[in-house]
Amino acid sequence: MPAALRAHPELVRLPGIARGWVPHLHVLAASLAADLQLVVGHGCRFYNTVMLAGIILAAGASLRMGRPKALLPCADGRSFLATLAGKFAAAGLLRVVVVVRAGADEIRADVERGNLPVVLAENPDPARGQLSSLLAGIDALAAADLEAVAVMPVDQPLVSEETI
Numbered sequence: 001m002p003a004a005l006r007a008h009p010e011l012v013r014l015p016g017i018a019r020g021w022v023p024h025l026h027v028l029a030a031s032l033a034a035d036l037q038l039v040v041g042h043g044c045r046f047y048n049t050v051m052l053a054g055i056i057l058a059a060g061a062s063l064r065m066g067r068p069k070a071l072l073p074c075a076d077g078r079s080f081l082a083t084l085a086g087k088f089a090a091a092g093l094l095r096v097v098v099v100v101r102a103g104a105d106e107i108r109a110d111v112e113r114g115n116l117p118v119v120l121a122e123n124p125d126p127a128r129g130q131l132s133s134l135l136a137g138i139d140a141l142a143a144a145d146l147e148a149v150a151v152m153p154v155d156q157p158l159v160s161e162e163t164i
Contacts, residue, residue, distance in 0.1 A: 051145060051146050051147035051148070052092065052093050052094070052095075052146070052147065052148055052149070052150070053093060053094070053095040053096065053097070053141050053144060053146050053148075053149050053150075054088040054091075054093040054095070054096040054097070054149065054150045054151070054152070054164070055096075055097050055098075055099065055134065055137035055138070055141070055149055055150070055151045055152075056081065056084055056085065056088070056096065056097070056098045056099070056118070056152055056153075056154050057099055057130055057133045057134065057137070057151065057152070057153045057154060058070040058081060058098050058099060058100050058104075058107060058153075058154040059099050059100050059101040059104075059122075059123040059126040059132075059133045059136075060101075060126065060130075060153075060154075061101070061126070067106075068104065068106060068107055069154055069155045070098075070100075070107050070110070070154045071106055071107065071110055072155075074157055074158075078114070079110050079114070080154050080155060080157040081098065081107065081110060081111070081116070081154055081157075082110065082114045082116055083157040084152060084154060084156070084157045084159070085098070085114075085116045085117060085118050086116075087157075087159060087160070087161050087164060088150070088152075088164060089117050090161045091150070091161040091162075091164035093150060093164070095119070095141065095144060095146075096117060096118045096119070097118065097119050097120075097121050097137045097140045097141055098111070098116075098118045098119070098120050098121070098154075099120075099121050099122070099123050099133040099134075099136045099137045099140075100120055100121070100122060100123070101122070101123055101126040102122055102123075102124065104120075104122075107120075108120060119140060121136050121137055121139070121140035122136065123136040124136070130153070134151060137149075137151070150164050152164070
């Protein structure tokens with residue numbers, strides 16, 4: 001058995017799938033696997049940014065937090081929502097929908113105060129879960145001719161523009 005399989009089985013196999021080999025590895029992760037043969041290939045699909053949109057899911061109840069997660073401050077003082085909306089814009093997503101629950105007046109005020117480049121959509125029944133919020137966001141983008149949509153929960157503001 002190669003050292004890579006003994007030391008880091010998650011690097012070369014998909015968990016729980018027999019013979020489910022991973023076709024692509026991050027170069028840094030591959031460097032941890034001594035006996036792994038690495039073939040580096042590059043490929044990229046280019047998208048027209050006019051055809052890319054984003055959906056930020058912010059309709060949760062935030063029961064454990066006691067206040068909306070979208071309004072929690074990041075290190076720079078901006079809210080999670082403002083930070084994430086800025087990263088979506090920096091990544092080239094020209095249309096961004098933020099899905100909120102009914103009565104999300106504080107979030108609406110944050111959007112207006114920060115002049116955020118987003119459109120708010122309301123999830124009529126957020127108790128049904130994130131899928132219902134995703135569907136509300138897709139409905140808000142229905143008129144757009146889109147090729148892809150990036151979806152992110154609002155509590156992930158530290159994601160990089162490159163990842164988006």
